[in-house]
Amino acid sequence: MNKTRHFERLVIAAYRLPFKFSKTKKGLKAEQNSGGLVSAILALSENFRKSNSQIADSKIVWAGIADDLPGSASGAKFENDFFDIAPVILPEKLNEMYYGGFCNDLVWPLFHYFTSYSVFKSEYYKAYVEANSRFCDEIVKIIKPGDFIWIHDYQLMLLPEMIRQKFPEATIGFFLHIPFPSFEIFRLMPRNWRESIINGLLGADLIGFHTNDYSQNFIKSVKRTTGYECHQNQIYTPNKLVKSDAFPIGIDYDKFHSACLSEGVLVEKSKIKAFLSNYKLVFSVDRLDYSKGLLLKLQGYETFLELHPEWHGRVVFNMVVVPSRSKIKQYKEMKKEIEYAVGRINGKYNSLAWQPIIYQYKSLTFNELVALYDLSDVGLITPLRDGMNLVAKEYVACQVEHTGVLILSEMAGAAAELSEALLINPVDKVEIAESICTALEMPLEEKKSRIVRMQSRISNYNVFAWAFDFFDQANDTKIQQKRMSVKFVNTPISLQIHSDYQKADKRIIFLDYDGTLVPFAKYPELATIDLSTFDIVKELAKDVKNTVVIISGRGKDFLEKQFEGANVTLVAEHGYFIRPVNENWTATLSSDPKWKEDVLPILTEYVNRCNGTFLEEKTGSIAWHYRNTDADFAQLWLHELRDDLAEIIRHKTDFEILEGNKVLEVKNGRFDKGQAATSLIKTENFDFFLAAGDDKTDEYLFRAMPESAITIKIGLSPSLAKYNISNSIGLLTLLKSFLE
Ligand code: GDG
Numbered sequence: 001m002n003k004t005r006h007f008e009r010l011v012i013a014a015y016r017l018p019f020k021f022s023k024t025k026k027g028l029k030a031e032q033n034s035g036g037l038v039s040a041i042l043a044l045s046e047n048f049r050k051s052n053s054q055i056a057d058s059k060i061v062w063a064g065i066a067d068d069l070p071g072s073a074s075g076a077k078f079e080n081d082f083f084d085i086a087p088v089i090l091p092e093k094l095n096e097m098y099y100g101g102f103c104n105d106l107v108w109p110l111f112h113y114f115t116s117y118s119v120f121k122s123e124y125y126k127a128y129v130e131a132n133s134r135f136c137d138e139i140v141k142i143i144k145p146g147d148f149i150w151i152h153d154y155q156l157m158l159l160p161e162m163i164r165q166k167f168p169e170a171t172i173g174f175f176l177h178i179p180f181p182s183f184e185i186f187r188l189m190p191r192n193w194r195e196s197i198i199n200g201l202l203g204a205d206l207i208g209f210h211t212n213d214y215s216q217n218f219i220k221s222v223k224r225t226t227g228y229e230c231h232q233n234q235i236y237t238p239n240k241l242v243k244s245d246a247f248p249i250g251i252d253y254d255k256f257h258s259a260c261l262s263e264g265v266l267v268e269k270s271k272i273k274a275f276l277s278n279y280k281l282v283f284s285v286d287r288l289d290y291s292k293g294l295l296l297k298l299q300g301y302e303t304f305l306e307l308h309p310e311w312h313g314r315v316v317f318n319m320v321v322v323p324s325r326s327k328i329k330q331y332k333e334m335k336k337e338i339e340y341a342v343g344r345i346n347g348k349y350n351s352l353a354w355q356p357i358i359y360q361y362k363s364l365t366f367n368e369l370v371a372l373y374d375l376s377d378v379g380l381i382t383p384l385r386d387g388m389n390l391v392a393k394e395y396v397a398c399q400v401e402h403t404g405v406l407i408l409s410e411m412a413g414a415a416a417e418l419s420e421a422l423l424i425n426p427v428d429k430v431e432i433a434e435s436i437c438t439a440l441e442m443p444l445e446e447k448k449s450r451i452v453r454m455q456s457r458i459s460n461y462n463v464f465a466w467a468f469d470f471f472d473q474a475n476d477t478k479i480q481q482k483r484m485s486v487k488f489v490n491t492p493i494s495l496q497i498h499s500d501y502q503k504a505d506k507r508i509i510f511l512d513y514d515g516t517l518v519p520f521a522k523y524p525e526l527a528t529i530d531l532s533t534f535d536i537v538k539e540l541a542k543d544v545k546n547t548v549v550i551i552s553g554r555g556k557d558f559l560e561k562q563f564e565g566a567n568v569t570l571v572a573e574h575g576y577f578i579r580p581v582n583e584n585w586t587a588t589l590s591s592d593p594k595w596k597e598d599v600l601p602i603l604t605e606y607v608n609r610c611n612g613t614f615l616e617e618k619t620g621s622i623a624w625h626y627r628n629t630d631a632d633f634a635q636l637w638l639h640e641l642r643d644d645l646a647e648i649i650r651h652k653t654d655f656e657i658l659e660g661n662k663v664l665e666v667k668n669g670r671f672d673k674g675q676a677a678t679s680l681i682k683t684e685n686f687d688f689f690l691a692a693g694d695d696k697t698d699e700y701l702f703r704a705m706p707e708s709a710i711t712i713k714i715g716l717s718p719s720l721a722k723y724n725i726s727n728s729i730g731l732l733t734l735l736k737s738f739l740e
Pocket of ligand 1 (some may be wrong): 285
């Protein structure tokens with residue numbers, strides 16, 4: 001698993017530090033915090049020491065909040081053998097609005113689909129931005145080249161981009177521990193909040209989720225929010241490629257599995273057996289949270305007792321609820337309701353010899369927890385939503401004798417990997433009840449075969465495999481970015497282009513219009529050229545050594561209007577019309593407009609079907625624009641439209657469907673930008689060729705250029721062009737440099 005070293009040092013940024021601090025006579029004492037992330041990273045740090053891992057420095061740096069740190073210690077550094085700690089100090093009020101407010105009153109419920117619990121307050125959002133930027137301030141103080149910055153969870157979704165702004169070359173990974181909801185839920189956030197979250201996350205090189213569903217939800221939200229091009233799990237932002245993928249978090253399997261036979265656990269097991277050896281045991285441990293489905297779980301167990309009286313006196317449900325967010329009113333009420341339900345069920349079924357539920361509201365020690373996992377016949381894990389749920393995996397790891405059965409909610413991320421569990425819908429009381437019965441009565445052989453399969457899976461993809469898989473993919477993403485950026489017009493390349501330009505005596509420069517010289521607008525007529533861009537083109541065209549060609553899919557009137565007063569050659573409608581400097585327009589072929597009678601009704605039908613789309617009719621073509629409609633929705637119609645059009649133009653060899661940036665165009669005649677460019681190139685003996693364009697129709701142009709030409713794709717997607725420039729601004733900077 002451990003291969004070449006990818007990074008020098010691991011820097012973790014997570015909301016909370018892995019330690020609690022307390023003052024002692026000797027100074028500050030640090031004690032480990034509990035929780036899945038802390039255990040995972042602690043296990044990793046031990047692994048780094050033992051093995052030749054991908055990270056050279058075995059000491060991890062951890063930036064996080066230390067709310068128990070005395071104010072005077074602000075900015076201090078704490079070190080132990082495993083960690084250097086960079087404490088982030090937030091004023092209490094800010095933390096309340098940020099963590100209590102935006103994180104736990106909005107993001108947590110919303111991302112767990114509890115929309116009615118979500119509170120949308122602008123002061124919460126302001127605090128979220130402020131707190132993320134304070135994290136950024138601390139981190140930029142400590143990061144060094146070669147660091148891998150790994151940011152964790154929903155409290156820090158703006159941080160990747162904030163760090164990227166200060167360190168454009170940094171390697172940044174982000175991992176979300178909770179679900180990423182469907183766009184329908186995510187879009188409930190005000191537009192600028194959700195845009196900043198998406199852009200914040202896209203500052204990372206790699207974004208990890210527990211499941212493929214969450215990753216796909218995220219990509220869909222990226223598409224809908226930013227319109228960036230996405231291919232499978234790759235997102236092409238204007239600056240770089242970003243990857244989004246599933247990395248189901250694992251546990252330290254061996255630690256749990258081997259603990260079952262440890263001295264400490266054996267002691268705890270004998271204590272439990274002393275009281276409960278006559279009963280079958282059902283067990284659950286959850287943080288007190290509405291996402292965990294605690295009340296419904298109790299109702300499921302109650303239904304089991306109702307439907308299966310034969311189990312009365314023979315089974316005990318050990319329900320442990322771990323205190324969490326206990327200051328919040330909603331949580332206090334939930335605790336009361338749970339305790340009321342436990343009391344009611346016990347009251348109904350208790351006898352002198354038997355109590356059906358043993359309820360504990362507390363934290364367990366590791367040994368107590370493992371002993372309960374090991375001894376319990378049924379693990380009852382029934383969250384309404386859960387990013388992953390480590391408890392389910394830990395329960396499976398502790399089945400050393402293969403005698404337990406896991407009942408697991410299909411709403412937990414873990415369900416994707418633990419398919420041999422009895423999967424239930426957590427709101428279905430009867431299904432929970434029947435699954436408990438099935439689990440209790442399951443033959444040993446079947447239990448064993450289910451557990452063994454799950455154990456094999458989670459022991460292979462354990463917490464180390466999870467982390468190293470993430471590091472590997474982050475490294476691969478960096479390599480892929482570099483490969484792409486080789487094509488980027490960086491400073492040495494632009495100096496070379498500039499020098500070639502200076503040396504040349506007869507230059508021809510082809511410039512596409514939309515997306516190349518001018519950014520896209522909602523409607524084509526709104527995308528007009530601004531004065532500074534016009535001046536650059538006009539000045540370039542003034543140089544007698546230059547032939548500047550504007551080569552576009554636009555109609556001739558529009559282009560004429562935009563470039564009035566500039567000595568440029570105009571190519572309109574993808575090469576259908578050409579107007580050399582000081583000459584009139586000529587059509588490259590004659591066309592009978594009757595063809596439109598066949599095509600127009602079909603395209604009009606799609607305008608009516610697909611809200612927000614519209615037609616642009618030109619002399620030699622008709623374009624269906626779908627920029628202003630939902631991208632996924634339009635994709636669905638596109639398939640159908642292509643089919644319908646293919647039917648019509650099947651027998652017409654001189655018809656073509658052209659696909660540009662959010663536009664599908666039907667044209668008749670074999671003409672394209674490439675043919676137009678070729679005819680212009682032949683007119684003189686040019687010794688410098690430059691062509692810039694942004695969409696598929698420009699690929700004809702690039703293909704027609706001679707080998708020596710400088711071809712530039714605007715944007716990041718794959719292209720025949722030699723170079724890429726992120727956006728129009730970059731191209732204009734290059735063109736402007738020619739004038740200096
Ligand atoms: C978030 C996501 C995702 C619990 N009680 C005790 C105790 N624990 C330990 C368990 C487990 C961890 O805490 C809980 O992890 P979960 O995954 O179940 O849940 P969240 O805390 O909500 O975690 C979740 C996770 O992040 C990781 O990405 O799986 O979906 O919500 O390790 O063992 N440990 C001890 N005593 C307890 O009483 N010693």
